[in-house]
Structure formats: structure tokens, C-alpha cells
Amino acid sequence: MGEKFFLYDDTVDTKTRFVSFMGESSRFDLAIVKSDRYYGKSLVLDIQGNRFAIIGSDDLDEPGYLEHAYQLSEEDAAELRSFLYEVV
16 A cells, blocks of 8 residues: 555544433534534534535525535525524
8 A cells, every 4th residue: 555645634622512402303513613614614513314525604595505515405404504603
């Protein structure tokens, strides 16, 4: 086997919030990771759906972003968006 060529290999301090809440029709189990990476955006992991996205407030304003990233209906995405506006 040859040598590995790393593009980067950093260790950073993070702040992680685990939150679970019920919307009108769905349950959300999330891990929200904040660090100095990603230009101030948060890494939001949907634990049950096994999906994640790097999200800032500008992404929440992007039509269809949450629906696509987390494979959600418009109704479920609206509930998630409402919560994420408070935390990202």
C-alpha cells in the first residue's frame, strides 16, 4: 500500500447539541455541531434519517434546501426550518 495523501487532518473543538422534538406529523432527532469550520455554519445531523447538511441562516432561506437535504415533505421541512432558525 502506498502513502496516504491527506488534504487535511485537523482536530478541532466543537460544541454539540443533541435535541429531539415532535412536530405536527414527525419526530426529529438531531445533533447540531458548531465549530470554527464551515464559515460559521452548523453541521446538522438527522440521526434517525441518517442524513446531514451544513446549514446557516442563508441556507434556511433557500427554497427546497431542507426538503432535498433531509428528504422531507414541505410540511416537515417547515417545522424543521422553524426550529433551526432559532439555533443556527
